[in-house]
Amino acid sequence: MxxxxxxxxxxxxxxxxxxxxxxxxxxxxxxxxxxxxxxxxxxxxxxxxxxxxxxxxxxxxxxxxxxxxxxxxxxxxxxxxxxxxxxxxxxxxxxxxxxxxxxxxxxxxxxxxxxxxxxxxxxxxxxxxxxxxxxxxxxxxxxxxxxxxxxxAPRIETHEPSFTPLNTAIDECLEVSFDYRKPSGELSKRQVQPWSLQNIDGQWLLQCFDLGAKEERNFLLKRIVSKVQVLKDGEVDRSFSKPSDEVLQAASEDLQNHIRKQVCELRVKPDSQAWFHFRLDDSLSAASQTISFNYMDLALLAEELRDFAMDIEVVKPRELEDLIRAGFEKVASDHA
Structure with a gap:
């Protein structure tokens, strides 16, 4: 029965x-x-x-x-x-x-x-x-x-124009495409099955299955530079089967494991803009304080730290210092 x-x-x-x-x-x-x-x-x-x-x-x-x-x-x-x-x-x-x-x-x-x-x-x-x-x-x-x-009702607002169409596509299990600009400036068309939207340290991230790469991928919404378009077969919207809770949980755990492995270490000048940004202890009298934290994306971290470049010294990863410097060089070149 x-x-x-x-x-x-x-x-x-x-x-x-x-x-x-x-x-x-x-x-x-x-x-x-x-x-x-x-x-x-x-x-x-x-x-x-x-x-x-x-x-x-x-x-x-x-x-x-x-x-x-x-x-x-x-x-x-x-x-x-x-x-x-x-x-x-x-x-x-x-x-x-x-x-x-x-x-x-x-x-x-x-x-x-x-x-x-x-x-x-x-x-x-x-x-x-x-x-x-x-x-x-x-x-x-x-x-x-x-x-x-x-x-x-409370509403979650975001400045990312792709947030709403992606959220709708997730709810309705629709395949979508968008243009994505990598940190290097390279532009590519992505076709994905959107799974979920995550907010990591104030940045919205799309977890999805990339149809072109045929694997799970994460994309920062701030790097989506086109309208989100629903893929179609003729006049019919292309849909997909919603992944199981186990698959979604595994994707989130993979992302968290990735973040845990990414460690940044900085020396920060006391009473500087960076010192207050990181909310360091005012009672410390050392010439600098070393802090460490996890991060999701190195290029994104370099963008965020550029405003504090005169107040910090990168201990690790060394590539971060190169990216911060390259960012300044690009700004100088663009305004030359």
Whole structure:
């Protein structure tokens, strides 16, 4: 007998996190705010609570706890008309709740986590009971604050124009082509099956299967110098079978192993621009400090270190010093 496939996990109707999501979506939806009565009539979790026999007092206490929980996570729920009659008091979410704080820095791991969170938010706000709450609000004649709630979802932005088409091709398993410029300046046409996008030390990298080389390859998005084109057979887009999780994991491990083997060692002058860039200890009194770190791409590292050339001495690899010098010579030649 064939086993019934396991159903995807769904939050319980009484799941508190689901209820808080429903409340957040509803309050974001209505620009003018919502009264408690409107919230209790539109949010499935509150409706279920009433059906299960929850009293008005208990429902009010639940709502007060939910507001407190939202505020504790930084979602500022407030009443723009606190002096109104109790049944007419509206609740809204402050406009600046979802504004990214200034001077906040994200590393590659943070970006990956945010991307996952954005995907979860997108799926939850469209497919969970939160969406039913919005349908009920529309039925009550309440106008939305935005065309769709996904406008409030976090988005991962990048300056690389190839990011979006590559991400789409990955999602839809489509083969693509693009022009790629090597550090030497050589230009080549690449045809690939895109697997994933990785952010390594602030640089976006495409992991893929290179159809021309017939092997797995990694390409820096900053070196893609053309539009990303979907390959076609006649009028039909060329697709491929998504690689297994094991294959994707192995490709990521190979990349990490490569990075671990690439070690750079520098001597840095104290109180220099490079010293502060690498956030070295101000209390050190030595004439210089030796630091070491791993890197992904030597030519890319040379570009990044060129601004600090007067403040550093390359210990290893020796090729790095040559690349930094060659970069200066090229700039001088281009402007001669």
């Amino acid at each position: 064939k086993e019934k496939p396991e159903a995807a996990w769904q939050p319980s109707k009484s799941d508190k996190s689901e209820r808080l999501l429903q409340l957040t979506c509803a309050l974001l939806f209505a620009e003018r705010g919502l009264t408690k009565a409107e919230l209790f009539r539109s949010i499935p979790a509150y409706i279920e609570a009433v059906k299960s026999g929850t009293t008005d007092d208990s429902l009010n206490r639940m709502f007060e706890r939910d507001k407190t929980d939202l505020r504790s996570t930084g979602i500022q729920v407030f009443t723009p008309n606190p002096t109104a009659e109790a049944e007419e008091i509206c609740y809204v979410i402050a406009d600046d709740t979802f504004v990214w704080p200034q001077h906040s820095e994200l590393n590659a791991k943070h970006l990956q986590l945010l991307e996952l969170a954005a995907q979860v938010w997108s799926q939850a706000s469209l497919e969970s009971d939160a969406n039913q709450a919005l349908v009920r609000l529309k039925a009550l004649g309440i106008e939305p604050a935005a065309a769709d709630l996904i406008g409030f």
